[in-house]
Amino acid sequence: MTKQEILLANQQHLFPSVFHYYKEPLVVARAKNQFVYDIDGNQYLDFFGGIVTISVGHCNEAVNAKVKRQVDTLEHVSTVFANEPQAALAKHLAGITPSGKLTKSFFTNSGTEANETAILTARCYTGSHEIVALRHSYHGRSSTAMAATGNAAWRLGGAAPSGFVHAINAYCYRCPLGLTYPSCNVRCARDMEEMIKTCTSGRIAGFIAEPIQGIGGFITPPKEYFEIVAGIVRKFGGIYISDEVQTGWGRTGGKWFGIEQYGVEPDIITSAKGLANGLPIGVTIAKPEVADALKGSTISTFGGNPVTATAAKAVLEFIEENHLMINAAETGAYLRAKLDEMKAKFPIVGDVRGMGLLQAIELVEDRESKTPSPAATNAMLEATRENRLLIGKGGTWGNCLRISPPLNISKSDVDDFALRLEASLQRVMESRMAGAAAR
Numbered sequence: 001m002t003k004q005e006i007l008l009a010n011q012q013h014l015f016p017s018v019f020h021y022y023k024e025p026l027v028v029a030r031a032k033n034q035f036v037y038d039i040d041g042n043q044y045l046d047f048f049g050g051i052v053t054i055s056v057g058h059c060n061e062a063v064n065a066k067v068k069r070q071v072d073t074l075e076h077v078s079t080v081f082a083n084e085p086q087a088a089l090a091k092h093l094a095g096i097t098p099s100g101k102l103t104k105s106f107f108t109n110s111g112t113e114a115n116e117t118a119i120l121t122a123r124c125y126t127g128s129h130e131i132v133a134l135r136h137s138y139h140g141r142s143s144t145a146m147a148a149t150g151n152a153a154w155r156l157g158g159a160a161p162s163g164f165v166h167a168i169n170a171y172c173y174r175c176p177l178g179l180t181y182p183s184c185n186v187r188c189a190r191d192m193e194e195m196i197k198t199c200t201s202g203r204i205a206g207f208i209a210e211p212i213q214g215i216g217g218f219i220t221p222p223k224e225y226f227e228i229v230a231g232i233v234r235k236f237g238g239i240y241i242s243d244e245v246q247t248g249w250g251r252t253g254g255k256w257f258g259i260e261q262y263g264v265e266p267d268i269i270t271s272a273k274g275l276a277n278g279l280p281i282g283v284t285i286a287k288p289e290v291a292d293a294l295k296g297s298t299i300s301t302f303g304g305n306p307v308t309a310t311a312a313k314a315v316l317e318f319i320e321e322n323h324l325m326i327n328a329a330e331t332g333a334y335l336r337a338k339l340d341e342m343k344a345k346f347p348i349v350g351d352v353r354g355m356g357l358l359q360a361i362e363l364v365e366d367r368e369s370k371t372p373s374p375a376a377t378n379a380m381l382e383a384t385r386e387n388r389l390l391i392g393k394g395g396t397w398g399n400c401l402r403i404s405p406p407l408n409i410s411k412s413d414v415d416d417f418a419l420r421l422e423a424s425l426q427r428v429m430e431s432r433m434a435g436a437a438a439r
């Protein structure tokens with residue numbers, strides 16, 4: 001198909017809720033390592049990885065060699081037949097969860113399903129129904145996952161299922177309480193107690209949160225936040241679900257899971273995205289006593305699929321063998337320093353935040369008012385495209401740029417990225433100045 005035929009077929013035959021970045025959608029034809037190629041043969045440096053999904057480079061040879069062998073050996077059996085790839089992956093995961101205590105997995109096909117399973121399991125385990133989530137969160141696109149999501153733009157279809165309340169998050173750049181860290185004494189976390197006492201029955205099933213809020217614009221809470229919150233959640237009978245769809249698999253640097261950066265031991269971890277480097281997988285990993293509470297039988301036709309399970313285990317091995325969690329910490333720090341330099345140079349950069357190779361910049365009209373600038377963000381997307389760089393967008397106001405390159409990039413890739421990002425910021429600043437002068 002030609003580019004025009006592809007775009008026309010999309011327009012005519014996909015739900016209009018399937019949206020694409022850019023004024024003219026980018027039609028991607030192929031990708032290799034840190035590069036993506038469009039249908040016209042142009043090469044782009046990919047610092048977004050689909051959406052935070054390419055962990056070890058596009059079409060990674062070591063991973064794909066194992067995938068290809070598996071495709072020709074056993075492609076499908078479903079969860080009602082035992083098979084080695086699913087068992088081997090579950091065993092591997094049990095060995096890398098925080099304190100080695102989350103040892104049972106349930107495999108599905110997406111982050112949404114992983115969270116559905118986690119919420120169901122929390123309800124079965126506690127006998128309670130109410131779930132506490134955070135404002136500015138994103139947990140998926142099913143009714144339950146949208147009800148857990150704390151962002152109006154991603155809650156489609158009107159009334160959401162009951163049983164969810166949303167606590168205030170630790171959005172330090174825009175503190176919901178108008179306070180400043182650390183003199184605030186992390187009051188947002190302490191507010192959880194009053195919220196549970198006033199907005200729930202007082203017996204909750206659980207708390208679900210992303211350690212760093214992905215679609216929210218990589219909102220990164222201060223180090224004490226989750227420990228305080230976890231203590232309160234457990235006091236009211238709830239279990240702790242860490243949604244690691246974006247923060248898992250070493251992305252935050254030095255640790256497998258984002259929540260480990262906060263010293264909290266969750267009862268359930270959910271993940272998807274980067275686990276199989278682009279093949280569809282979701283996983284809910286729980287402490288055995290929690291997993292055992294999901295009584296009766298349940299099926300996921302494609303869950304634990306031999307091919308995706310093989311890919312996932314190969315990704316974990318690649319991360320281990322190539323010390324990519326360390327690379328995420330070190331190259332992530334190098335990337336962060338570059339972003340901080342750009343903040344010093346460009347007044348539309350209001351905030352830089354994140355951990356490891358999960359970094360965001362929040363764009364504002366000016367630093368005094370902190371008015372979110374979705375216009376500058378959209379202009380940045382177009383400018384980075386022209387500079388052959390792929391990055392993502394996010395934030396409740398659509399004013400954050402999200403940066404999440406593969407974990408195996410080098411510092412020279414970051415140098416290349418920084419040149420392209422800076423040229424784009426320069427272009428956007430100049431056109432804003434020209435626009436202001438013309439008014």
Ligand SMILES: Cc1ncc(COP(=O)(O)O)c(C=O)c1O
Nearest residue numbers: 110111112138139140214245272
């Ligand atoms: C934190 C988080 N949880 C859940 C999901 C849903 O995952 P999926 O799109 O695979 O259903 C996403 C997707 O972006 C996510 O970022």
